[in-house]
Amino acid sequence: MAAAILVIAQKTAKVPDNEIHKATAVPDRIILNWAGDPATTIAVNWRSTSAGGFAEIALAEDGPGHPKKARKVDAVSEDFVTDAGPARAHFVHIDGLRADTPYVYRVGDGMNWSEWNQFRTASDSASAPVEFVYVGDAQNDIYSMWSRVIRQAYGDAPKARFIIHAGDLVNRGIVDYEWGEWFAAAGWINRSIVSLPTPGNHEYPADAQKVRHFTGHWRKQFALPSNGVKGLEESNYYVDVQGVRLISLNSNERQKEQGEWLDALLSAPNRPRWTILTFHHPIYSPAIKRDNKVLREMWQPILDKHRVDMVLTGHDHTYGRSNLMTGKTGMKGGTMYVVSVSGPKQYELERENWMARAAADTQLYQVIRVDPAKIRFEARTARGGLYDAFELRKGKPNRLVNLIPKTPERLAAPAK
Numbered sequence: 001m002a003a004a005i006l007v008i009a010q011k012t013a014k015v016p017d018n019e020i021h022k023a024t025a026v027p028d029r030i031i032l033n034w035a036g037d038p039a040t041t042i043a044v045n046w047r048s049t050s051a052g053g054f055a056e057i058a059l060a061e062d063g064p065g066h067p068k069k070a071r072k073v074d075a076v077s078e079d080f081v082t083d084a085g086p087a088r089a090h091f092v093h094i095d096g097l098r099a100d101t102p103y104v105y106r107v108g109d110g111m112n113w114s115e116w117n118q119f120r121t122a123s124d125s126a127s128a129p130v131e132f133v134y135v136g137d138a139q140n141d142i143y144s145m146w147s148r149v150i151r152q153a154y155g156d157a158p159k160a161r162f163i164i165h166a167g168d169l170v171n172r173g174i175v176d177y178e179w180g181e182w183f184a185a186a187g188w189i190n191r192s193i194v195s196l197p198t199p200g201n202h203e204y205p206a207d208a209q210k211v212r213h214f215t216g217h218w219r220k221q222f223a224l225p226s227n228g229v230k231g232l233e234e235s236n237y238y239v240d241v242q243g244v245r246l247i248s249l250n251s252n253e254r255q256k257e258q259g260e261w262l263d264a265l266l267s268a269p270n271r272p273r274w275t276i277l278t279f280h281h282p283i284y285s286p287a288i289k290r291d292n293k294v295l296r297e298m299w300q301p302i303l304d305k306h307r308v309d310m311v312l313t314g315h316d317h318t319y320g321r322s323n324l325m326t327g328k329t330g331m332k333g334g335t336m337y338v339v340s341v342s343g344p345k346q347y348e349l350e351r352e353n354w355m356a357r358a359a360a361d362t363q364l365y366q367v368i369r370v371d372p373a374k375i376r377f378e379a380r381t382a383r384g385g386l387y388d389a390f391e392l393r394k395g396k397p398n399r400l401v402n403l404i405p406k407t408p409e410r411l412a413a414p415a416k
């Protein structure tokens with residue numbers, strides 16, 4: 001027996017990262033998105049080595065009878081060649097669904113299948129309350145160190161209808177195994193709750209000439225709306241869900257055009273009651289030497305003009321949350337600005353007057369509940385502890401009620 005153990009020990013070697021996350025004929029990296037109406041459609045994306053594939057979808061039942069009643073939807077399949085080798089990306093857009101209804105689906109090639117995954121469509125009522133999760137940069141040691149945060153978020157908000165990722169999901173946007181880690185960390189959460197990511201600078205890796213390019217992984221792995229600025233499909237977009245207009249701006253490029261697009265979008269009639277923006281680069285930064293004056297001067301007048309309710313960002317690897325704030329003197333009300341981080345990479349905090357609550361050296365996730373009268377915002381630490389909270393009461397202007405816990409602010413890493 002002792003000899004056998006010795007043989008195994010001698011053979012122990014690091015499995016290459018690309019081997020761990022290598023594509024096979026079995027579907028992986030399965031994720032739900034919305035590319036259309038959240039009440040009646042769902043987009044499913046996955047990866048495999050199979051040439052093509054399809055989804056089967058049925059109304060969820062209390063018993064196991066759904067497979068016989070499932071409808072088949074063929075995938076659009078594309079080559080998905082990366083540094084880890086060849087694979088195929090598969091997408092299905094499923095429409096004609098009933099609002100606020102549980103469904104089950106599976107994806108595969110007819111022989112190799114995912115499990116049957118369950119999700120719920122959004123309500124078609126603009127006054128139905130909705131809960132969602134927002135996280136800042138995952139980015140580093142994603143499988144090892146970020147997984148517990150996204151899993152804790154699920155534990156706290158299992159009925160969340162969607163998850164916002166505020167950019168820098170990975171560190172090197174074209175390195176395939178980092179995406180493998182991102183998908184492995186969230187696991188079946190991604191198969192059960194819709195994701196709405198916005199790209200960060202790390203999704204724009206530089207080439208040998210130091211020119212930054214949007215990683216091809218984004219559009220192969222996600223299916224997001226194409227209703228933003230032309231050329232920025234699936235990165236600049238908006239979704240209207242249950243009284244909330246959720247808008248993703250791609251803060252990496254063509255910012256001025258997106259500002260004009262945003263101004264036009266928010267000037268149009270039939271705007272939902274609440275407007276929440278997400279983009280990666282904050283216009284108010286809690287980290288030292290990270291002020292982004294150019295973007296602030298470009299976008300804040302538009303946010304002020306249209307009384308955007310809340311802005312959810314990342315990039316600065318600290319936590320900072322404002323009171324109601326405007327760029328205009330004398331303007332009442334304003335916008336709530338949040339910067340947060342979910343991954344282990346942490347920057348030094350610069351505690352400034354604009355912050356109602358701040359944190360350094362803390363991994364956080366946020367649970368946000370919206371109803372017609374108010375937004376309830378909670379930032380929680382990796383262990384699930386309440387770190388920050390407020391309510392935003394709808395009005396002209398909105399009214400802020402701070403509900404900050406009495407625990408001290410975490411302003412620096414504890415002494416070792």
Ligand SMILES: [Fe+2]
Binds near residue numbers: 168201202314315
């Ligand atoms: Fe960033």
